Amino acid sequence: MSSDLTPRSDGSPEATGAHGVVSGSGVNDRLARPDYAGPGALPLAAVDHTPRRSDLYPKAARRVERQITLMFLLSMLMAVLFIVGYVAIDVGTEIYIPVLGGVGFQNLVLGVTFGLGVFLIGAGAIQWAKKLMPDVEVVQDRHPLPSTPTEDAKAAEQYQRGKEESGFAAYRIMRRTLIGALALFPIPLVVLVRDMWTNDDPALAGQSPAEILSSTAWTGGLRIVTDGTFQPLRPADIPVGGLVSALPENIEEIQKEAHNLNERGKSAIILVRMDPEDIRAQQGEGWDYQGILAYSKICTHVGCPIALYEHRTHHLLCPCHQSTFDLADAGNVIFGPAARSMPQLPIGVDEEGFLVAASDFNQPVGPSFWERG
Amino acid sequence: MKALAAHRRHPIMGLVLLLLALGVVGGVYGVATTAPSSADTALVGDQTQIEEGRRLYLEGCSSCHGLNAEGGSAGPTLIGVGAAAVHFQVATGRMPLAAPGAQAPVKDAIYTSEETLQMAAYIASLAPGPAIPTAEQIDYTDADIAEGGVLFRINCAQCHQAAGQGGALTQGKYAPSLMSATPQEIYEAMLTGPQNMPIFADTTLPTPDKQAIIAYVVDLQQAPSPGGLSLGRLGPVVEGLFLWTAVFAALIGAAVWIGMRAR
Structure with a gap:
C-alpha cells in the first residue's frame, strides 16, 4: 500500500502519491511513461491507462480490504457450519425447497457450506489480485518462429553424423531385415482380434462370424416362453392387443453353457396378437397363428431392444432413433433410419397346444453387417 | 398473530370459522370416501346400480360410444372392455374426453367413485370383460420389489422409462408418468391396455x-432424492x-468476472 507501486511515475511531484496516481492532463502524458523496470523487466505497454478507484483513493482501498477480509471470514464460518451440519442434522431429514423439490437437509447444508467456503476463498483471492495488487499493462514481444541458419546447419550435421556412426546406410541387409521385422510384429495382434467372436459354446465351434450372426437359438418345434418368468404360452393366453416379451425355452441352458448372453440377445422376440383381419401382409400359412405374430426384439438399425408397441396402430417404435415398424405389415419400416424390416419368426403350436417356433428366422436378426450383403 | 387477534371479535369471524369448519369436514369426508374399497367392487352387478350406470352412460358417454356402447366414428365399442377399463378411464379423468387429440390426458375425475362404479357395472353387464381388481389382487405388501424391477424392465420400461417417468410414442402419443398412479390403476392398466x-x-x-411390478412402481414413487x-x-x-447449459453458463459468468477490468 505504499507508493512503491507507482511504476509509471513521469517524474512530476504529483505522481509520487499513493497507489500509482498519474498526473498530467491527457492521454499523451500517460503514453509518455518511461519503461517499467520492475520484476521481469518487461516494458510497459503504450496504452491508455485508467487508474483504479483503489489506486486513487486510500479510502476505497481500505473498503476493498475490508470486503476481502469479510469474504475470508465468511469462508471460515462456512467451514464451521459444515461441521455443525454434519454433526447436528439427522441424515434422513427432508425439507422442501422450491424448484429443487424434496431435498435431504443435511445434503443441502453440506453442499452449500462447503461450496460457499471454497468459492469465497477464490473470490477473495481474485478480488485481492484485481483491486490491490499492482495494476500495470506490460508488453511481451513475440519471437520469430523459424530456427536460425546456424541451428539448421547444426541439426543437419548431427543427423548426418548419426547416419554414418550407426552404419544404417552401410549395412543394407541388416537395415532391410529390421524393416521387415517391424512390419510383421503387429500381425499376431491382428490375428488375436480375428478370434474375438469365438465363444465357449461347442455348437458354434468352427463357424465364421457371419454364420454365427446369421442364425439364432430358434429351431422348429422349440417352445416360446415368457421373458423373466419362463412360462410356456398357449395361444389363448394372449388376448387381442396383448404383448409378451419371449425367449426360446432352452435359453437358460444355452446361457449356462456359453457363459454369455449372446444367444439371449439374438433370440429375444416379442409376441403380439391382433385381429387377423388387421394383418395386411398375408405372408401365408405358418407366419402367424390366429393373429399372434412373433417378431425379433432387436432393432435392425443398431440393435436396440424394442418392445414399444402401440396395440391400436400396430406400430413398433425404437426409442433409440425413432425407427418405426408396422407389425401389421410384415414389420416394414415406416419411419426412421432402419433400413430393413423387422425379422419375423414363423410360429405354430405343438401337440400339447403350446406356442412353438416353426423354424429359425429366415434372415439374420439385428443390425446389418458386412457379409450380410 | 397480532393482526389476527385484533380481528377475532369482528362480526364476520363467526361466518368465516363456520365456513372453515365445513370445508375441513367436507374435505376429510371426501378424502376418506374417494378410495374405492373391495366392498365397492362387490357391489358391481347390482341391478339398480346397472340401471343408474346406464342412465349416466347415456348422458355422458353415448354421444361418442353409441347408445348401446356399440362404438362409432368418435369412439370405440365398449362391449367386452370390462368394468376395469371403465374404472381406469373414468377414475383417472381420461374419460369423458374434453377434446379429441392424439391421446386422452389425465385430468380431475368428473364422476364420483360411486357413479364410476355404476357405469362400470353397466358396461360389465353388456358382455364379460376384465373385472375391477379386488383388494387382495392389488395387495403388494408381500411382493418382491427386486423381481418386480426385473419384470418392469422387461415389460414396462420400454415405454414408461426405467424409473417410471413416461416417454414419447409416435405421432403425439405418449406413455404417461407412473409417479401418481395408484396400485389399482396400475393393475387395471396392465389388465385392459x-x-x-x-x-x-x-x-x-x-x-x-x-x-x-406394483411394488416396484410404488417403491419408485416413494424413492427419495x-x-x-x-x-x-x-x-x-x-x-x-x-x-452444459446452466453450470457452464455460471462458469462462463465467473470467468468473465475474473477477466473484467477492475475499476
Missing part, C-alpha cells in the same frame, strides 16, 4: 407378477444438458 398400451393379461403376467433437482430422473442425457 388403455389407449395404445398393449394388454398384459393375467395369463401371461399372473397376479403375483403384477403385484411385484437427497440431492434434489432430480431432473425427471431421465438419466445422464438430461444431467449432461443441465451441466
